[in-house]
Amino acid sequence: MFDKHAFVCYNGGMISEERLRILTESAKYDVSCSSSGSARKNAGGMGNGYVAGCCHSFTPDGRCISLLKILMSNDCAFDCKYCMSRRSSDVPRASASPEEICELVIDFYKRNYIEGLFLSSAVHVSPNHTMEQLLLTVKKLRTEYGFHGYIHLKGIPKADPMLAFEAAKYADRMSYNIELPSERSLKLLAPQKSRESLLAPMRALSERRTAFKEEKRRGYFLPAGQTTQMIVGASPEPDGQILRLSQALYRANGLKRVYFSSYIPVVRDSLLPDRPAAAIREHRLYQADWLLRFYGFSAEEIAAESENLSLDVDPKCAWALKNMHLFPVEVNRAPLEVLLRVPGIGAQSAYKIMQARRYTQLTFADLKRMRVVLKRARHFITAGGKFYGEKREQMVRGLLAAGENSANAVQLSMFSEMEAARSALTGQL
Amino acid sequence: MIYFYDGTECAFLCALALAFCDGDAILTSRDAQLSLGQQSTFVRADPERAERVRKRLLSFDKNCMRDLSALLRCGDACRDAAALGYFKLLAERREPVRDMLAEPAVAAATECIRRVNYEVHRFHGFVRFLESESGALYAPISPDNDICDLLLPHFKARLPQFPFVIHDVKRKKAAVYDGEHTFLAPLERAEVALSADETAWQALWKRYYASVNIPARERLKQMRGYMPVRYWKFMPEKQLASLRQS
Numbered sequence: 001m002f003d004k005h006a007f008v009c010y011n012g013g014m015i016s017e018e019r020l021r022i023l024t025e026s027a028k029y030d031v032s033c034s035s036s037g038s039a040r041k042n043a044g045g046m047g048n049g050y051v052a053g054c055c056h057s058f059t060p061d062g063r064c065i066s067l068l069k070i071l072m073s074n075d076c077a078f079d080c081k082y083c084m085s086r087r088s089s090d091v092p093r094a095s096a097s098p099e100e101i102c103e104l105v106i107d108f109y110k111r112n113y114i115e116g117l118f119l120s121s122a123v124h125v126s127p128n129h130t131m132e133q134l135l136l137t138v139k140k141l142r143t144e145y146g147f148h149g150y151i152h153l154k155g156i157p158k159a160d161p162m163l164a165f166e167a168a169k170y171a172d173r174m175s176y177n178i179e180l181p182s183e184r185s186l187k188l189l190a191p192q193k194s195r196e197s198l199l200a201p202m203r204a205l206s207e208r209r210t211a212f213k214e215e216k217r218r219g220y221f222l223p224a225g226q227t228t229q230m231i232v233g234a235s236p237e238p239d240g241q242i243l244r245l246s247q248a249l250y251r252a253n254g255l256k257r258v259y260f261s262s263y264i265p266v267v268r269d270s271l272l273p274d275r276p277a278a279a280i281r282e283h284r285l286y287q288a289d290w291l292l293r294f295y296g297f298s299a300e301e302i303a304a305e306s307e308n309l310s311l312d313v314d315p316k317c318a319w320a321l322k323n324m325h326l327f328p329v330e331v332n333r334a335p336l337e338v339l340l341r342v343p344g345i346g347a348q349s350a351y352k353i354m355q356a357r358r359y360t361q362l363t364f365a366d367l368k369r370m371r372v373v374l375k376r377a378r379h380f381i382t383a384g385g386k387f388y389g390e391k392r393e394q395m396v397r398g399l400l401a402a403g404e405n406s407a408n409a410v411q412l413s414m415f416s417e418m419e420a421a422r423s424a425l426t427g428q429l
Numbered sequence: 430m431i432y433f434y435d436g437t438e439c440a441f442l443c444a445l446a447l448a449f450c451d452g453d454a455i456l457t458s459r460d461a462q463l464s465l466g467q468q469s470t471f472v473r474a475d476p477e478r479a480e481r482v483r484k485r486l487l488s489f490d491k492n493c494m495r496d497l498s499a500l501l502r503c504g505d506a507c508r509d510a511a512a513l514g515y516f517k518l519l520a521e522r523r524e525p526v527r528d529m530l531a532e533p534a535v536a537a538a539t540e541c542i543r544r545v546n547y548e549v550h551r552f553h554g555f556v557r558f559l560e561s562e563s564g565a566l567y568a569p570i571s572p573d574n575d576i577c578d579l580l581l582p583h584f585k586a587r588l589p590q591f592p593f594v595i596h597d598v599k600r601k602k603a604a605v606y607d608g609e610h611t612f613l614a615p616l617e618r619a620e621v622a623l624s625a626d627e628t629a630w631q632a633l634w635k636r637y638y639a640s641v642n643i644p645a646r647e648r649l650k651q652m653r654g655y656m657p658v659r660y661w662k663f664m665p666e667k668q669l670a671s672l673r674q675s
């Protein structure tokens with residue numbers, strides 16, 4: 001048994017390596033790490049926003065380090081089944097003081113290790129106490145330490161809404177994690193949380209943000225908006241349902257991003273699967289999410305509510321294969337929206353085609369030279385009336401599936417973390 | 430004819446004037462192997478002549494000098510050919526050619542420019558400053574392309590109160606911000622006395638890097654793709670040997 005409070009010692013100054021380790025290891029399963037969307041200006045102190053987002057390093061798991069991702073405390077009063085910080089779990093506990101977090105941020109930022117802070121916390125003592133500590137920290141960082149870099153703050157469910165509104169003046173982005181795709185699973189696996197305790201603060205913040213913008217008030221109020229995250233594979237909801245939920249969150253709550261995190265068993269529980277969810281599933285969900293956000297697709301077009309995404313082919317291919325009557329399209333004439341729906345043609349390729357075809361009738365050789373990837377696209381396009389693909393659907397399906405290797409498969413979920421506009425554009429679908 | 434030039438904008442413009450009507454022209458700023466039978470000449474940088482060429486080109490495309498500047502920063506061997514091809518095409522067509530992506534010359538030049546811009550973006554993240562005793566920051570880098578001064582605006586806007594030096598150790602020059610002005614200076618070697626806390630902060634950063642990783646999901650190929658090994662030299666978190674075991 002660990003002594004619960006062995007590491008809780010506020011001595012100011014530099015945090016110890018051991019506490020940094022504990023507070024980071026409990027925070028690292030949160031997948032959102034993006035630092036994009038804020039154009040916060042430097043107002044004298046240190047730092048500014050970087051609209052496209054910026055990756056400072058990459059860890060051996062292939063993920064980008066953009067923000068210092070850390071918990072203020074992992075000493076939790078709640079008991080969510082899937083979480084290693086839950087009350088009933090026997091792990092070393094630690095907390096950090098606001099000053100320790102601030103100094104860590106300042107000194108890491110100054111050396112260009114990080115783009116900013118992602119501050120989260122277990123529910124330490126009570127929701128209000130925890131939210132107060134988070135608020136105190138970001139306020140200090142902005143006002144006393146003069147920090148203008150990126151701050152992503154996790155909202156604590158069931159805390160006083162006024163605390164969240166106050167925090168929103170200092171943070172660039174906030175997130176309440178929806179955790180599980182249905183109320184039922186949430187009840188089962190996170191008994192102290194309810195769908196409403198997560199959605200209500202999201203809605204309230206979103207309303208305030210709209211009002212803030214309309215009244216053109218001074219200062220900032222979550223310039224990079226809100227995001228959320230749900231765990232995939234810990235509970236039985238199919239992809240179709242997950243995508244409908246994401247779509248609703250984008251449309252109704254004005255969220256900037258919905259992140260998916262493949263379930264990784266860090267604790268054993270009879271209610272939870274023993275095995276991690278397949279990385280490919282998370283990858284397919286991100287691809288589908290991409291289609292929702294940038295390619296003009298709706299959740300209904302991508303998958304029926306009770307259906308899972310195909311693991312063999314990406315969701316855009318799957319859609320195209322179901323709609324073969326719409327193809328092939330002529331690259332020299334098809335409008336942008338149509339080009340974007342061609343499997344294998346990503347946003348960047350589509351724009352390149354739009355530009356280049358103003359000067360010449362494009363051929364397959366031209367497309368190749370322009371580095372448009374044709375492996376999948378050739379089955380769905382003609383160039384100057386010529387077709388180089390395979391017409392029979394069964395054949396196409398086989399070719400497409402064979403063309404995808406597992407190395408490719410993780411690429412997109414990485415991009416979704418980087419979200420650097422430039423890199424995102426190469427996430428060809 | 431092979432035209433040697435010194436890699437500067439001025440000499441490039443003069444070379445362009447000479448090579449324009451020469452269908453077999455090869456332009457190079459390196460000690461290329463001379464193939465027998467081919468004549469070569471060293472292009473002298475003549476500012477007046479360059480100015481005339483520049484004016485002409487700008488009348489075809491007012492943004493073309495930006496492309497040239499990026500092209501000449503490219504560290505890739507193919508950049509001279511790409512730049513020559515691109516500007517020959519511009520001079521022929523007498524209108525912006527930037528979007529004619531199906532033209533081989535434009536495709537080649539675009540690729541060089543993309544690499545330069547992409548590396549600038551990457552280094553906004555990959556630069557690692559060391560804190561010196563005086564509080565000034567020092568970052569050694571060794572980029573593929575000649576970009577160290579392009580990093581100045583970003584870091585100046587971000588750290589206005591910290592004088593800093595970004596030292597391209599390969600090209601032996603430094604982009605400097607003295608707390609007020611930015612400038613480029615030749616710099617062979619730098620000796621930096623580190624601040625008292627520097628090592629401790631580096632240790633914390635390494636600890637953070639090791640802790641935030643999810644070992645069960647190792648994807649080394651991805652990591653190296655996003656952050657190529659040649660950039661690791663100056664990143665404390667990649668000098669991990671001692672931490673791995675702990």
Ligand code: SF4
Pocket residue numbers: 076077078079080083084085086087121122123190
């Ligand atoms: S509230 Fe639940 S998910 Fe959050 S730290 Fe506590 S146990 Fe973990």
